[in-house]
Amino acid sequence: MRLLTAILFGKTIALISKFFKIGGGSAAPGLYALKINPALVSDLSKQVKKNVIITGTNGKTTTSRMLAHLAKEAGLKVIRNHTGSNLERGIASTLIQHSSLNLGGYRTKFDLGIWELDEAAFNSVAPKLNPDVIVFLNVFRDQLDRYGEIDTVVKKWCGTLKNLPAGTKVLVNGDDQNTLKLAQCFKGKVQKFGVKDYKIKGESTAHNQGKLDFEATNIRLNGLKGSAFDLHTTYKILHTTLPLPGLYHVYDALAAITCASLLNLPTHRIADTLKTFSPAFGRVEKINLNPTSHRNPTSEVGYIFLIKNPAGATQVFETIAPNIKPDDRLLLALNDNLADGTDVSWIWDADFEVIQNQSRAKSGDNTIIVSGSRAHDLAVRLKYAGFSVNSDDIQPDLKSALKQARAGLKGQLFILPTYTAMLELQSILAKFGIKKHYWKEEV
Amino acid sequence: MKITIGYLYADLMNIYGDTGNIIALKKRAQWRGIDVEVKNISVGDKLKKGDADIFFFGGGQDQAQSIVASDLESSGKGKIIKAEIERGVPLLSICGGYQLLGEYYKPHKGPKLPGTELFPAYTLASHDRMIGNLVINSMFGTLVGFENHSGKTYLKNKVSPLGMVVKGWGNNGKDRTEGCIYKNAVGCYMHGSLLPKNPKLADWFLKKALEVKYGKEIELEPLDDTLELQAHNSAVKRFG
Numbered sequence: 001m002r003l004l005t006a007i008l009f010g011k012t013i014a015l016i017s018k019f020f021k022i023g024g025g026s027a028a029p030g031l032y033a034l035k036i037n038p039a040l041v042s043d044l045s046k047q048v049k050k051n052v053i054i055t056g057t058n059g060k061t062t063t064s065r066m067l068a069h070l071a072k073e074a075g076l077k078v079i080r081n082h083t084g085s086n087l088e089r090g091i092a093s094t095l096i097q098h099s100s101l102n103l104g105g106y107r108t109k110f111d112l113g114i115w116e117l118d119e120a121a122f123n124s125v126a127p128k129l130n131p132d133v134i135v136f137l138n139v140f141r142d143q144l145d146r147y148g149e150i151d152t153v154v155k156k157w158c159g160t161l162k163n164l165p166a167g168t169k170v171l172v173n174g175d176d177q178n179t180l181k182l183a184q185c186f187k188g189k190v191q192k193f194g195v196k197d198y199k200i201k202g203e204s205t206a207h208n209q210g211k212l213d214f215e216a217t218n219i220r221l222n223g224l225k226g227s228a229f230d231l232h233t234t235y236k237i238l239h240t241t242l243p244l245p246g247l248y249h250v251y252d253a254l255a256a257i258t259c260a261s262l263l264n265l266p267t268h269r270i271a272d273t274l275k276t277f278s279p280a281f282g283r284v285e286k287i288n289l290n291p292t293s294h295r296n297p298t299s300e301v302g303y304i305f306l307i308k309n310p311a312g313a314t315q316v317f318e319t320i321a322p323n324i325k326p327d328d329r330l331l332l333a334l335n336d337n338l339a340d341g342t343d344v345s346w347i348w349d350a351d352f353e354v355i356q357n358q359s360r361a362k363s364g365d366n367t368i369i370v371s372g373s374r375a376h377d378l379a380v381r382l383k384y385a386g387f388s389v390n391s392d393d394i395q396p397d398l399k400s401a402l403k404q405a406r407a408g409l410k411g412q413l414f415i416l417p418t419y420t421a422m423l424e425l426q427s428i429l430a431k432f433g434i435k436k437h438y439w440k441e442e443v
Numbered sequence: 444m445k446i447t448i449g450y451l452y453a454d455l456m457n458i459y460g461d462t463g464n465i466i467a468l469k470k471r472a473q474w475r476g477i478d479v480e481v482k483n484i485s486v487g488d489k490l491k492k493g494d495a496d497i498f499f500f501g502g503g504q505d506q507a508q509s510i511v512a513s514d515l516e517s518s519g520k521g522k523i524i525k526a527e528i529e530r531g532v533p534l535l536s537i538c539g540g541y542q543l544l545g546e547y548y549k550p551h552k553g554p555k556l557p558g559t560e561l562f563p564a565y566t567l568a569s570h571d572r573m574i575g576n577l578v579i580n581s582m583f584g585t586l587v588g589f590e591n592h593s594g595k596t597y598l599k600n601k602v603s604p605l606g607m608v609v610k611g612w613g614n615n616g617k618d619r620t621e622g623c624i625y626k627n628a629v630g631c632y633m634h635g636s637l638l639p640k641n642p643k644l645a646d647w648f649l650k651k652a653l654e655v656k657y658g659k660e661i662e663l664e665p666l667d668d669t670l671e672l673q674a675h676n677s678a679v680k681r682f683g
Contacts, residue, residue, distance in 0.1 A: 141458050144458070144459060144591055149458070149504040149505065150458070150504060151504045151505065151506055310460075342574075342575065342576070342589075343460070343574075343589045343591060343634065344460075344589070344635075345459055345460025345461070345463070345589055345634040345635050345636055346460050347460070347463075348460040348461070348462050348463030348466065348636045348639070349457075349458075349460050349462055373681075376670070376673050376674035376677045376678075377640070377674050377678075379670050379673070379674065380639050380640060380670050380671055380674045381463075381639070383670050383671075384463075384466050384467060384470050384639060389670065390669075390670075391669060391670070391673065394670075394673070
């Protein structure tokens with residue numbers, strides 16, 4: 001009865017918040033329903049046939065989305081939490097939203113639950129989800145004001161893993177020295193994925209990690225178009241083409257495909273399946289900045305790359321730098337809201353010098369505009385990375401910054417926002433008629 | 444002219460974005476035509492008098508910090524750093540580095556961990572996490588940074604704090620002091636990174652480093668600090 005009341009109550013809140021457009025309705029329903037029935041997540045997730053948890057500093061959303069794509073293509077009915085709502089309340093909200101009430105009680109009819117979990121929330125929520133597979137993507141330093149130190153994150157995961165049943169399939173990034181440590185904390189088998197030759201740059205990179213269970217070889221990075229690689233498993237080699245650029249996305253794809261194969265999803269068609277994958281908002285999104293113009297359809301192409309911590313940002317810089325042409329422009333937006341991290345010190349550990357050293361945009365337009373609540377900090381960072389920046393390039397208001405960046409733009413515009421700046425950007429683009437608003441976006 | 448920056452335990456004490464201080468010192472010297480070398484000094488490395496004209500010591504994770512604490516003592520580096528500071532070599536230490544250079548650190552459990560005794564100060568573990576933007580008044584004017592610590596540092600008598608807290612917690616959240624300054628050595632809790640947004644302090648370090656090295660008074664060429672001061676002022680305005 002308590003569960004029914006909680007679901008009903010949550011659904012009512014969802015309706016209200018949707019009606020008044022208070023938000024995406026992705027957190028509040030769960031928050032209140034959990035107060036009525038704290039066991040809601042555990043009760044409802046039992047109705048889902050199999051559950052997968054994905055956690056780590058970078059790549060959670062893209063990996064979850066890829067896995068959902070692969071599962072749906074295989075004909076499974078998938079339930080997953082909304083982008084960014086990766087605390088218990090977000091999961092509760094999703095479960096409430098998708099449970100139907102009838103005379104017999106409640107029911108949820110799903111084959112697979114894919115749950116993206118915040119690194120800290122993992123410890124309290126993972127046991128409640130009774131997971132079949134857990135994927136640990138990586139641990140990089142991120143928002144020390146919120147998560148504390150890397151060692152603390154790993155230590156807590158370790159404690160949580162110790163109490164999970166040995167039959168749980170645990171999949172870790174074998175190229176990350178922190179996720180590798182988790183093997184010692186789990187009584188069951190831990191399987192590793194990783195990349196041969198290319199290693200992702202970052203303070204957590206592991207060397208001599210031993211044999212990988214799933215290894216990507218023959219990596220070909222094909223500019224902004226994407227990349228291709230061969231995935232070696234014990235039984236076969238999968239030739240994979242990925243429509244997302246950057247080595248970090250190879251890791252996400254590797255995690256998703258490996259997880260799919262642990263779930264016994266058919267993987268033989270994966271190469272074709274991923275070709276139709278489209279990324280989550282702001283994670284390498286290609287947009288047409290001027291949809292009404294018919295003059296020149298190739299003009300005003302924009303790319304949005306989310307940046308949020310030193311390792312992730314540096315990987316983005318490495319991906320875009322070789323593709324920046326003389327007429328292209330950059331718009332960087334740094335906010336210091338809670339969801340971005342209130343400490344902006346991290347920009348000094350992100351390798352902005354990469355853009356300066358590798359880009360071909362030494363001549364030409366070469367405009368850089370900095371925005372966000374900490375635009376001034378960003379301007380100083382860029383100056384010390386060797387860019388020529390002046391006060392006119394600082395435009396804290398994102399809407400004005402976007403206008404300035406688009407005025408007279410001949411090439412492409414690379415937009416690199418932090419998390420809340422990205423949400424703001426989505427809503428600005430929607431007003432300009434460029435992009436659907438996020439709650440209308442398909443999950 | 445040339446200066447050598449000794450980056451203490453760069454591989455272990457580098458997680459709080461403090462590298463910006465090295466970048467700021469390096470660039471501000473180079474823009475004035477001064478050659479710069481950054482020397483990483485870590486576990487297993489030797490240190491002798493004159494190896495560095497200025498030291499930088501950042502913050503690290505707890506585990507790294509205990510490795511560093513024992514290396515400072517066992518390798519004798521702590522003693523040499525102390526002797527160098529006595530003859531006027533400048534040093535900037537932040538958070539973990541600042542704590543390690545005090546007299547001791549008292550954790551929740553177990554015995555006191557001895558420090559280098561460079562700053563007449565000691566730190567006690569606490570259960571408060573002191574996180575947020577930090578604004579202080581100092582002899583270098585207003586300074587802005589970001590603090591993130593749970594250790595509470597107390598200064599002994601007759602030693603100067605770096606400044607007084609306008610906004611934030613500072614050394615211990617009680618006596619409104621922040622940091623410590625002894626000769627040309629500064630310890631504090633200010634991440635941010637500190638020096639890029641506080642160029643006056645950055646230049647004071649450079650000037651002291653050159654003066655000690657070359658044994659004469661040095662006037663640094665002024666730089667265009669428009670962007671730095673805008674960032675400084677906007678932080679003071681928002682958080683001060």
